[in-house]
Amino acid sequence: MYLTNTNAFVFLIVYSLEKNSPLKRKITLKHIARELGVSISTVSKALKNSEEIGSDTKERVQAFAKLYNYKPNNIAISLKNKRxxxxxxxxxxxxxxxxxxxxxxxxxxxxxxxxxxxxxxxxxxxxxxxxxxxxxxxxxxxxxxxxxxxxxxxxxxxxxxxxxxxxxxxxxxxxxxxxxxxxxxxIINDRKGAYNAVTKFIKDGRKRIALITSEDYISVSRERAAGYKEALLDNGIGYNEDLILKFPSMEISENLIEDFFEREKVDAVLSVNEIFAIHGMRYIQSKGLKIPKDISFIGFTDGLLSKYASPGLTAIAQHxxxxxxxxxxxxxxxxxxxxxxxxxxxxxxxxxxxxxxxxxx
Amino acid sequence: MYLTNTNAFVFLIVYSLEKNSPLKRKITLKHIARELGVSISTVSKALKNSEEIGSDTKERVQAFAKLYNYKPNNIAISLKNKRxxxxxxxxxxxxxxxxxxxxxxxxxxxxxxxxxxxxxxxxxxxxxxxxxxxxxxxxxxxxxxxxxxxxxxxxxxxxxxxxxxxxxxxxxxxxxxxxxxxxxxxIINDRKGAYNAVTKFIKDGRKRIALITSEDYISVSRERAAGYKEALLDNGIGYNEDLILKFPSMEISENLIEDFFEREKVDAVLSVNEIFAIHGMRYIQSKGLKIPKDISFIGFTDGLLSKYASPGLTAIAQHxxxxxxxxxxxxxxxxxxxxxxxxxxxxxxxxxxxxxxxxxx
DNA sequence: AACTTCAACTAAAACGTTTTCGATAAATTT
DNA sequence: AAATTTATCGAAAACGTTTTAGTTGAAGTT
The missing domain is CATH 3.40.50.2300 (Response regulator)
Incomplete structure (x- = not known):
């Protein structure tokens, strides 16, 4: 086509001389321009199929670019476009x-x-x-x-x-x-998620509904706790701080779980995440209690653990x-x-x- | 210090005129140079604490840069340094x-x-x-x-x-x-991981050891299957293709699991991933069999599921x-x-x- | 023949850096 | 006093693009 053998040959020589290792260095507009004896702007426009450029040079440039697998440099474009x-x-x-x-x-x-x-x-x-x-x-x-x-x-x-x-x-x-x-x-409506979960517990006849949560400075935990409280009050069930188990960090302390369940008699547990819920379930099961007969569980975040727990953990999906x-x-x-x-x-x-x-x- | 009020004032005017919204546009070397009446190169060098630049101009430049929170543009540096x-x-x-x-x-x-x-x-x-x-x-x-x-x-x-x-x-x-x-x-030594798991099964007295895996074109599955086979043969236990359950994709078919366990009597299962193992365990438990008494399980990838399954799934950690x-x-x-x-x-x-x-x- | 028009192309600036090579003037040496 | 050194600074190229504003020569118009 429009590529002369000599052109291609010269180019290859130049590039194989630069490095003795067989590195195929990235080609730039400047290289194409030099080899084809046109200006950089012509090459740039030709590659964009600009109407300004004659169809024969466009073909020459495009063929050359394809042959040498030209791809524009992202960084240069970013600098130019500020994007x-x-x-x-x-x-x-x-x-x-x-x-x-x-x-x-x-x-x-x-x-x-x-x-x-x-x-x-x-x-x-x-x-x-x-x-x-x-x-x-x-x-x-x-x-x-x-x-x-x-x-x-x-x-x-x-x-x-x-x-x-x-x-x-x-x-x-x-x-x-x-x-x-x-x-x-x-965001998701965390408050409503908790509210709905607690409402379901109440419809199922649960009375002593616990909440396992983290510290309040996490915005989502705060919202979930608010929904929990709201649902209890709306349904005429007292809000009892003793039924809230608050973990100071994500590190689960089995002792805190044990203390809590020994101290408080609960028949339902809402947890702000899967992990806390699974730990609770394991403890309850280890005590010979049955889920959901004796205690129901619902946990936030419908992840793998919820799906594969035994029994499966009813979950509030966050999409x-x-x-x-x-x-x-x-x-x-x-x-x-x-x-x-x-x-x-x-x-x-x-x-x-x-x-x-x-x-x- | 070296900043005159007029300088700062002019600068602010310029910048608040450019946009009517209160946008604090990013400042560049050129801006600093213009405001301070020096060249771009001087600014560049001054900010790098170059010995070439007089200490008073260095201080002026650095103070100005700090005041206007100058940060070099990553893209420009990338283009220049090709890094x-x-x-x-x-x-x-x-x-x-x-x-x-x-x-x-x-x-x-x-x-x-x-x-x-x-x-x-x-x-x-x-x-x-x-x-x-x-x-x-x-x-x-x-x-x-x-x-x-x-x-x-x-x-x-x-x-x-x-x-x-x-x-x-x-x-x-x-x-x-x-x-x-x-x-x-x-990589990890997948073959050895499988080998060790099967060896453990055999030491525990297991004879009919199954493998749940995916198609062979996944390199790791292939390696694991090889380790499984090698351990069986090394310990004089026959290698039996019937004991291999191969899932064609990551979509788990409960039917395949059921067919497999109905057809083959197994006392141990090695799985190339957690999910397959958990599904197997669930099926086994649903049939009233006990883990690990009746059937042992080991699964690759020590993830959340292994940790929180009941019983916990013995796992080959991949670090x-x-x-x-x-x-x-x-x-x-x-x-x-x-x-x-x-x-x-x-x-x-x-x-x-x-x-x-x-x-x- | 002098003009406009047009097609095809190029030069150069710009994006924001870094860095090399001077340039200038002051300080030092001879 | 002349020559040399030194301290400071700046111009310009370079990285690889895009884009504006020409430039050129040929064709068409009057």
Whole structure:
């Protein structure tokens, strides 16, 4: 075709001389231009099929580019366009089924839209969250999706988020959010999830309904506890602080569980996560009690454990994947049409009760 | 100090005029240079504390930079240095405990070394793997860490990997690897893990030892099946194909499980993953048989399910986090000292048997 | 013949850095 | 006093693109 043998030959010589190892170095517009005796701009336009360029040169350039497998350099394009096509995701923990599920939703949607995802794990630490965020904010990404670390929620310091949004970088918070931050959010109705679970217990005739939870500074735990209390009061069942077992960390202490169940007589347990629920169930079963006959269990987060426990754990599904997709959708919308009017939405997803063997039905 | 009020004032005016919204736009070297009446190179050097620059201008520049929170643009630096400080991770599935664990190891090590991680999920698809890889290879990353998708292993086509390595981009494969690819690898000794598990069964007096596995084109399954067979033969127990239950996909068919256990009398089961094992245990328990008295179970991948099953599932731990750290270490070493001699290592980790209630001890 | 129009192409700036090679003036040496 | 050194600083290229604003020569118009 339009490629002369001499041209191709010269090119190969040049490139095999540069390195003695057989490295196929990436080719650039400049190389194509030089070999074909045209300017860089012509090559750039020819590859975009611009009307400005004659059809014969377009063919020559395109053939050459294909032959040498030219692919534009992402970094150069990012610098020029001030658009990286990357989105930053900061989550407290990657080895956590719910976050992983959300991440899958984000990744799926983002990828379909041509975005890549850079993940940073805050490890529940405020400092790491700040460091990671500042690092990514310096040009590496076009927007953030994140769930606050517990360290940040405890410290209640959101200056790093404010700085980012003030720079005009879009931010979407999911699951672990904070009132004071002006940005888009996507959460599930945790309060309602707990409310519905407790209501189900009561309909099933349960009277002494316990709650296993973590410390209140985690926004979701707080919401769930509120729903628990509300359902009890709405149904004329007293709210009794003694029926709340609060773990100070994610480290489960079997002693606390034992003390609690020895002290309090309960016939139903709502847990803010799977792990606490499974531990409770194991303890109850080890005491020879039957689930759900003697005690019912419902746990938040419909993960693997709920599904494969014996009996299966009735769960409040949080629709993580959907949450991730929505977060990504909102973010990319903001990135691509960065309108000046600052309007923020909060999408609230409805939780679903997945009934299994740990409750009667 | 060296900042005059007028300077700062002018600057603020300029920036608040540019946008009517209160956007704190990122400041660049050029801005600092203009405001301070020096050249860009001087600013650049001053910020690096270069000896070339007089101490008073250094102070002026540094103070100004600090005041306006100057941070260098990562993209520009990447373009200049041809180093992104990003590593690309491609895994088949993120909602999978083992991969997640490896990812954590990668992220932890990479972050400590100042690298960010871009994750792409191949979804077990050859095409997605290729697309993602080519996308990232165009300048977005300094190296790859990946586990092959099942689609790729089935197709047995590794040209996308070859292209990347031929371009001089370092690649580390983990867990799901292939012989033919010339690159660094980190795997666990799957064969030995299976061998040890079966040996334990035999020591416990088991005779009819079943294997639940997936199709052979998954490299790890193949290795595990080999270890299973080897242990049987080494101990003078016949290798019987009828005792192998092979699932065609990750979708579990309860019928296949039922047929299998109805047809074959077994007293021990080795499973190539947790899920298959848990399903087997549930079926056995539903038939009123006792674990481990009537049937023992051991499963690969020491994940959440093994830990929380009843009884706990004795598991072959794959040390995912360690695997991730090692992969990242090898990769970053290759990135930072890209020596010309191409030598590739394969690190083989030893599996560990975690004994729980599903086996006797 | 002088003009406009058009097709086809190029130069150069820009994105934000880093770095090499000067340039200038002051300080030091001879 | 002339020559040399030293301390500070700046111009410009480079990384690989995109895009604006030309430039050129040929064709068409009056």
């Amino acid at each position: 990286t096509k990357n989105i930053g995701v900061i989550i407290p923990d990657i080895v956590h089924h719910f976050f992983t599920t959300v991440f899958r939703g984000i990744e799926k949607y983002a990828n379909a839209k041509g975005y890549n995802v850079i993940v940073c794990v805050s490890d529940e630490s405020f400092d790491k969250e700040v460091i990671n965020m500042e690092l990514l904010a310096n040009g590496s990404i076009d927007g953030f999706i994140m769930a606050l670390s517990s360290g940040t929620q405890l410290k209640n310091d959101y200056n790093h988020l404010k700085e980012v949004t003030e720079q005009g970088i879009p931010l979407v918070l999911f699951d672990r959010v904070a009132e004071d931050i002006l940005c888009d959010k996507v 993580g994947e959907q949450m991730g997709e929505i977060a990504a959708e909102i973010l990319i919308e903001k990135i691509e049409n960065d309108m000046e009017e600052e309007t923020y939405v909060t999408r609230v997803l409805e939780p679903t009760l997945i009934e299994r063997g740990s409750t009667v039905n | 992104t400080k990003n590593i690309g991770v491609i895994i088949p599935d993120i909602v999978h405990h083992f991969f997640t664990t490896v990812f954590r190891g990668i992220e932890k090590y990479a972050n400590a070394k100042g690298y960010n991680v871009i994750v792409c999920v191949s979804d077990e698809s050859f095409d997605k793997e290729v697309i993602n890889m080519e996308l990232l290879a165009n300048g977005s990353i300094d190296g790859f860490i990946m586990a092959l998708s099942s689609g790729t292993q089935l197709k047995n086509d590794y040209n996308h990997l070859k292209e990347v390595t031929e371009q001089g981009i370092p690649l580390v494969l983990f867990d799901r690897v292939a012989e033919d690819i010339l690159c660094d690898k980190v 995912g986090e360690q695997m991730g750290e090692i992969a990242a270490e090898i990769l970053i070493e290759k990135i930072e000292n890209d020596m010309e001699e191409e030598t590739y290592v394969t690190r083989v980790l030893e599996p560990t048997l975690i004994e729980r209630g599903s086996t006797v001890n």
